[in-house]
Amino acid sequence: MEILAVMVAGVLVGATVFPARLKGLNEKLTLAATALLIFSMGVLLAGRDAFLEELGTVGWASVLFCLVPVAFSTIAVYGLTNLFLSDIARRPAGPRVAAAQD
Numbered sequence: 001m002e003i004l005a006v007m008v009a010g011v012l013v014g015a016t017v018f019p020a021r022l023k024g025l026n027e028k029l030t031l032a033a034t035a036l037l038i039f040s041m042g043v044l045l046a047g048r049d050a051f052l053e054e055l056g057t058v059g060w061a062s063v064l065f066c067l068v069p070v071a072f073s074t075i076a077v078y079g080l081t082n083l084f085l086s087d088i089a090r091r092p093a094g095p096r097v098a099a100a101q102d
Contacts, residue, residue: 003037
């Protein structure tokens with residue numbers, strides 16, 4: 001939980017307080033910190049005694065934690081697109097689009 005709090009604080013500081021001229025440096029530091037976080041998580045997992053035995057269970061749990069949000073996000077985007085952008089699909093193509101299709 002502390003990791004998430006630190007990451008949210010970093011995003012807020014980067015978006016509001018951090019000077020725009022140092023944006024490139026901020027992006028590089030963020031990438032390095034994220035890589036270090038992923039590496040540290042891998043080291044912690046690999047350090048477990050029963051890691052190989054737990055890998056099957058952890059793998060399926062990870063697949064579910066990935067696929068369920070992706071499925072619901074896709075459904076939400078599809079529904080919201082149909083709700084708010086359906087009139088755009090019904091509009092006739094403009095002269096530039098018609099010329100490009102010819």
